[in-house]
Amino acid sequence: MAKIEMFCHTPADDDYDSARNYLELLFPEEKAAELVEQLKKAEIKLKKAKDIMRASRLDLLPMDNQFVQYDIHKARRKELMGPIMLVRGNERLIIADGFHRMCAAYYLGEEIEIPCLIV
Numbered sequence: 500m501a502k503i504e505m506f507c508h509t510p511a512d513d514d515y516d517s518a519r520n521y522l523e524l525l526f527p528e529e530k531a532a533e534l535v536e537q538l539k540k541a542e543i544k545l546k547k548a549k550d551i552m553r554a555s556r557l558d559l560l561p562m563d564n565q566f567v568q569y570d571i572h573k574a575r576r577k578e579l580m581g582p583i584m585l586v587r588g589n590e591r592l593i594i595a596d597g598f599h600r601m602c603a604a605y606y607l608g609e610e611i612e613i614p615c616l617i618v
Contacts, residue, residue, distance in 0.1 A: 505570075505604060511581050515584075541616040546613055548609050551601055552609075560598070566599040570604075583613055
């Protein structure tokens, strides 16, 4: 298993806000709030970058995306970023927060294990 020290296991408060804002686009506000509360109680799980990308069925952002580049630079400077937040959908995984961090990790090594909160 590839190891990289770019993630910590504690999300920032604004990560939960970002997750809620995104989830409110997919679910009614009450359901989005419920999912965020579940994320707050979830235990960290380690998942490989390549598996998260496959399960989400999202296209990887280009490496030159400014936010992906920012997170790659943070990782190279050994600045820790919060875990990503995931919600299991009916047929795909929803990356509720941390998509840019996820893409940066993938570019640094698709076998990288990423700390995730999953509900």
